[in-house]
Amino acid sequence: MQTHEISHRFLNYFKSTGHTQVASASLILEDPNLLFVNAGMVQFKPYFLGDVPPPYPRATSVQKCVRTGDIDEVGKTTRHNTFFQMAGNFSFGDYFKADAIKHAWTLITSSQADGGYGLDPDRLWATVYEDDDEALALWQEIAGLPAERIQRRDMVDNYWSMGVPGPSGPCSEIYFDRGPEHGAEGGPVADESRYLEIWNLVFMQHLRGEGHGKTDFPILGELPAKSIDTGMGIERVATLLQGVDNVYETDLVRPVIGKAEEMSGRRYGSGNQVDDVRFRVIADHARSGMMLIADGVTPGNEARGYVLRRLLRRIVRSVRLLGVTEPVLGEFAAVVRDTMSPSYPELATDFPRIESVMRKEEETFLATLASGSKIFDLAAEQIKADGRALLPGDKAFQLHDTYGFPIDLTLEMAAEKGLSVDEDGFRALMAEQRARAKADAASRKTGHGDQSVYRELLAQGPTEFVGYESLSAEATVRGLIRDGQRISGAAEGDIVEVVLDRTPLYAESGGQESDAGTITGLGVELEVLDVQKVARKLWVHQVRVRGGEITEGQHVEANVDPEWRVGARQGHSGTHVVHAALREVLGPTALQSGSYNKPGYLRLDFAWSSALSPETRSEIEEVSNLAVRKDLPVRVVYTDMGGAQELGAVALFGETYDETVRVVEIGGPWSRELCGGTHVEHSSQIGPITLLGESSVGSGSRRLEAYVGMDAMRYLAKERALVQNLAAMLKVPDVEVPGRVEALIERLRTAEKELEKLRAGQLLSSAGTLADKAEDVNGTSLVALQVPDGVGGGDLRSLAVEVRNRLGSRPGVVALFSADGDKVAFVVATTSAARDNGIAAGKLVPSFAAAIEARGGGKPDLAQGGGANAGGIGEAVNALRRALDGS
Structure with missing residues (x-):
């Protein structure tokens, strides 16, 4: 049976038993505890936690999942995978253990002709939590499993929680016996290679408290509504039904x-x-x-x-x-x-x-x-020159961490050069890095804060948002909150959260800032500072009490600042227009990956691998403004996700959508996006769009910024004033400013080059004087000193070579240092006679490196590098003198 058919049968079975089919969520969800979605129940967490009332009593899905904790183990065994598909059925206070076991057993043992998987019941085993007598009895009663094929396991194996305080419970796992050729007898507790786990049934019935790990937490009591969360591994079932040894051999x-x-x-x-x-x-x-x-x-x-x-x-x-x-x-x-x-x-x-x-x-x-190969080659040469045969662990780690150079290639290349690698040292540094990352992740893991105050309010129903149709609304104060606690009232100067039964104020979402406005009532005025959604259903207004006193149950009027809303609509509609223009100019692969907009301003991130040319930016700006000039109609369509996809609407990465989605069209198919923001009625209301610039925000991602409306006009006015001022200073017409500035820059560059030549000539002219100052150290002429500050590496090298030439045929060493703040540049050069005596420039560097915190090296005739301690130059000269003297 093909894998797609396995998924299809799972969904069909559970739909036939009253479950609502829910599409797989994105691998990226807003969850502080997860990098990626790693289980089928993740998108349903708000329902299990009670943050949001579930829209259906039971659901089913096939969720795409990624787990990355064991990346380094992938491939070494056939059991580790980073991507997998988890089929699940879920009950939110509806059915419980008996029905969960019945559904699982029916699906996996029914014949394939009847829509099941047709697994042999005599080869199936189950595990239960150590004290879950109820589940054990149900397996015997419903499935007819004999007691010897039901095994009890402890909390580590058969108890589930989200890792944070909240719902938890015992679980029961289904295993398939693949036969003696795959391992020892004795059930899952004996050999999980032979007995392959295919399905885990979680009986969510307890409330757990604070704690760590899989076992170190208290069970606080029973949940008022018991739920079911199951997960069947699609790839594992495919392994069995396709008669192959492991998931890597499936279709x-x-x-x-x-x-x-x-x-x-x-x-x-x-x-x-x-x-x-x-x-x-x-x-x-x-x-x-x-x-x-x-x-x-x-x-x-x-x-x-x-x-x-x-x-x-x-x-x-x-x-x-x-x-x-x-x-x-x-x-x-x-x-x-x-x-x-x-x-x-x-x-x-x-x-x-x-x-x-x-x-x-x-x-x-x-x-x-x-580039990593070049770094490796230099390190290998130095190791051989020093008579060693081991690449240090810190060098292998540097290649891995700084240059992304895989350790396997480091090992292979080292072997080719007759070297070995300090793998223990490398792995110790890797372990330290992982420990730091794990500690950092743990420090950021916030879990789920106390949402009970919002749950109480949400239980009264969601906030009615009327802001698409009106800028004002009569409302009732449903709740007042401060520091996570309900309060009965707030007085002048207080900053509190206000929940209304209805509001026209837009809550921050979809990249759009929340509305500014006021909430007023009899004798009270509130300034709205921010509006946020809780559980995507409850509008929470952060306000400052300007005057009077606000109380729960009070009747008020909520008003949006009309000027703010005009600018906000321009900013959000402008974002859609620029996105459409971007795709028209660059092609359909230039998709938005993030955005931010507020009155008069927009920012749009998009997937693209290279910088845009000035001509391309101008074309995007022109296409955007042409759309504004055409006065394109703006239309809103409400449909489901399937209907939106048929329309060709663009869904944004990482966003979560309700069953009913809102599609915003600008010019019909020219711009169609799923969006909950506020928008203009015709594109001309956006006003002019002026791109400010384009930049990188990471590999494969670029960012466009723009002003719209009056902010665009003000920006252009400033640009015009700047050009006019430059024209006045240069005494040329506006159109000649670029040419005149370019000419001035060219003259400046020419002058700088001439000055550089003069300075270099003066520097080289001092070579004879420096050579005359050579001192005899153990039969070698040494010129070691600090030259004027600010001399760069190239000039320092030229001067050192010239001084060396002036030393003639005698053994000689030239070491020149130049400071630039705390930094040091140095060059060491040796004459042929010195090298004949065994003196190599590259080998002299370690003698003084510590004094100036230096790094660098080179060949026997010339070495150069830099240091971080200019105050140590004097000691470096003395150290070099001692090295030559043999003391």
């Missing part, structure tokens, strides 16, 4: 390995275990990388971007170790697209952008490999 993974075999000429499973690891790394990471890029992640040096970069670079590294040197990521991307797009069509529709991101990262990494 969605093996084709990637096949492409790697085709490119390398080597064979997976031929007995070369090292090669097999590389094949598995390629197959796993290609899928994970594709799915992350599809959800808006771009390679970078932090957080999600760093994880993606590691995944893609591990593919390139593995392929190189298989003997392939040409670019490969585009080839693997095409295979993943072809195999995975039946379940994830965005991999096909967005393929040009995804492939572009992967190819750009590969180009960057190949360049990194080239």
Whole structure:
């Protein structure tokens, strides 16, 4: 049975039993505890926590997941994967243990002809939590499992929580016995390679308290509404139903390995275990990388971007170790697209952008490999010159951490040069880095704060937002909050949170700042400072009490500042226009990856790998303003996600949408985006759009900034005044200012070059004087001194060579130092006669390096570098003198 069919049957079964099918969430959700979605229940956490009332009593989904904690173990075993699909069924206070067990057993044991998976009941085992007698009895009653095929396990294995205070409970796992050829008898407690876990049923019935780890927390009591959260591993079931040994041999993974075999000429499973690891790394990471890029992640040096970069670079590294040197990521991307797009069509529709991101990262990494190889070669030469044969662990770590140079390649290249690597030292430094990262992540892990005060208010119903139709609304104060606690009233000068039953004030979301405005009532006036959504349903207004006293239950009028709203509408509609213009000029792959807008200003981040030329920026600005001039109609359409996709509406990366979505059109199909922001009614109301600039915000991501409306006019007026002032100073017409400025700059550069020549000539003219000052140290003429401050490395080198030439045929060493603040530049040169006596410039550097905190080296005839302690130059000269004297 193909993997897509396994997913299809799961969803069909649970839909037939009254579950609402919910689409997979993005791998990127706003959760402080997660880098990526790593379980099927993540998108349902607000329902389990009680932050938001569930819109349905039971649900089912096939969720895409990424877990990256064991990246380094991927490939070494067949059990570790970073990307996987988790099928699940969920009950929010509806059914509980009996029905959860019944549904799971029915689906996996029903015949394939009846829509099930047809697994042999006699090969199925179950585990239960150590004191969960109820679950054990239900397995016997419902499934007919004999007692010997139900095993009890402790809290580490069979108790679940989110890792933070909140819902928790015992779980029950279903295992399939793959047979004696896969391991020892005795059930899951004996061998989890033979007994493969395929499904975990979590019985969410307890409330856990503060604590750490899987066991160190108290159980505070029973939940008022017991729920169900299950997860069935799609890839694991595919392994069983396709009769293969592991997930790497299933229909969605093996084709990637096949492409790697085709490119390398080597064979997976031929007995070369090292090669097999590389094949598995390629197959796993290609899928994970594709799915992350599809959800808006771009390679970078932090957080999600760093994880993606590691995944893609591990593919390139593995392929190189298989003997392939040409670019490969585009080839693997095409295979993943072809195999995975039946379940994830965005991999096909967005393929040009995804492939572009992967190819750009590969180009960057190949360049990194080239530069890393040079660093390695220099280190290897120095190690050999010093008579050693071990590359230090800190050097291997520097290559890995600073240059992204994989340790496997370091080991391979070291072996080629007859060197070994201090792997223990390297791994110790890696462990320290992981420990720091883990501690940092733990310090940032905020868990879930006390949301009970908002839950109480949300239980009264969501806030009614009327801001699309009106700038004012009569309302009732539903709640007042300060420091997370309900209060009955607030007086002048207080800053509190106000929850109304209805409001016209836009809450910050979708990149748009919240509205400014006021809330007034009998004898009271509140200034609105900020508006935020809680659980996407409750509008929370942060206010300052300007006068009077506000109390719960009071009738008030909420008003949006009309000037603010005009500017806000211009800013948000302007963002849509610039986005559409960007895609018109650059193509459909230039998709927005983030935005921010406020009255008069917009900022738009988009996926693109190179800087835009001035001509391209001008074209984007012109297309944007043409759209404004055309007075395009703006229309809002409410539909479901399927209808939005049929319209071709653009959904933004990482955003979460409700079942009913709002599509904003500007000029019909020219600009169609899912958006909850406030907008103009015709594009002409945006006013002029002026691009301020374009910049990089990370690898593969660029940023455009612009002013709109009156702010654009004011900006242009300032620019005009600046040009007019320059024209007056230069005494030329406005149109001649650029040419005149260019001419002045050229004259300045010419003058600077002439001055540089004069200064260099004066410096070199002192060579004879310096040579005459040479002192005899143990038969060697030494010129060691500090030259005037600010002399750069190039000039210092030229002077040292000239002084050396003036020493003639005698043994001589020239060491010149120049300070620039705390920094030091130095050059050491030796004559031929000195080198004949065994004196090498490169070997003299260590004698004085500590004095000036130096780094650098070179060849026997010439060495140069820099230091960080100019105050140590005198000691460096003395140290060099002692080295020559042999003392």
